[in-house]
Amino acid sequence: MKVFKFGGASIKDAKAVRNMVDIIENYHQEPLLVVVSAMGKTTNALELVQAAAWEKGDWKTEWEKRKMFHDEMMANLFADPEHEVFAVVDTLYFQLEEILQTAWEDFNAMYDAVVSFGEILSSTIIAHYINTRGIACKWLDARSVIKTDERFREAWISWDMTTQRIKMDVPMLLEEGMVLTQGFIGSTISGETTTLAREGSDFSAAIFANALDAESATIWKDVPGILNADPKRVANTVKFEEISYYEAAEMTFYGASVIHPKTIKPLADKEIPLLVKSFEHPEDEGTRIHRGLKTAPLPNIIFKDNQVMMTFKVRDLAFLNEENLSLIFHLLNRFNIKLNMLQNTALSLTVCFDNRLEKIQEVKEALEDQFIITFQEDLQLITLRNYTIPLVEEYAAAHEIIAEQKSRSVFQLLVRQLD
Secondary structure: EEEEEEHHHOOOOHHHHHHHHHHHHHOOOOOOOEOOOOOOOOOHHHHHHHHHHHHOOHHHHHHHHHHHHHHHHHHHOOOOOOHHHHHHHHHHHHHHHHHHHOOOHHHHHHHHHHOOOOHHHHHHHHHHHHOOOOEEEOOOOOOHEEEEEOOOOOOEEEEHHHHHHHHHHHHHHOOOOOOEEEEEEEEEEOOOOOOOOOOOOHHHHHHHHHHHOOOOEEEEEEEOEOEEEEEOOOOOOOOOOOOEEHHHHHHOOOOOOOOOOOOOOHHHHHHEEEEEEEEEOOOOOOOEEOOOOOOOOEEEEEEEEEEEEEEEOOOOOOOOOOHHHHHHHHHHOOOOOEEEEEEEEEEEEEEEEEEEEEHHHHHHHHHHHOEEEEEEEEEEEEEOOOOOHHHHHHHHHHHOEEEEOOOOEEEEEEEEEOO
């Protein structure tokens, strides 16, 4: 069987949804599970809605815009205005509005409950549309099989339970047709909705592929495959025809956005190849990620925007010892902060991570008694993998460098974010 994943850009409007189903038509005669994201920019919009509701502000204006977006999508996809999908989606609207009007004690738990509706709405609409095209399609609520802990917004998978549930539920559905489900979302053992961090739909596809021992997983993107840099930032990019799991994991670790960082391991564990293909040119080969490849690596240029640099300096001029480091790293792990770069001196530790204001405040409050803490915002991290000296010189000359670090194959520049 195969697993496909279609992201928000591939289902951003009715034309894109029709194109997605055109692609599926070529594969639905064999076992196929399809994972979809929210449509277009719905996740961003629902983040605004949730934040406004949390602050007891005006969430209805933005929510009405998102309802109108989905209503227009359905009007363009379904010729029959009495089709059952309209009533089903109205029920989902009502459920979300109840959640938004509920008094929540945990911001992150509310976030997951609200933002997950982007995937629920898109998958519901698309599943009904696929059936109108004469393709048997079964809708699966991913929350019933993807089981996680209670780290809301960045939940960790309970692998044994998840694998067991997928193996128990999905094969029966596949006997009746293709299966359509959601990326990005899961639930706790008690049934509370969780999310797997932004862009987590790729990871969801890998989870399903692993549990089902899929022949392959395919991520359909608006690019021809994996490129050595973002074509919106770098001219004359080069597409990789194939790369190893190792190379792909390294690229995602440093911030290459074409694949979610957690996607590779579940596939590599069972040697399931990952294909990255263009939904605009589905006949093209794209990029194949698999094991055992031995080719000369190309330079990669990877950008991570909106970075913060935080420095912890000891207060008493004693050396920064293992006990100090253990305390800092324990707190960073507790707040689920992923470090993108770190440096230390005799008296201080400097780390770089994605800028989220609430994380900065949590760290400061927990550690400011032990350390002098400073931080800088509005930074960009540029990672040059398999770098050449001319490449380093080019990027160093074009930016105000805040910090830099290099190893044999990786050169990182933390620079002032350009407008």
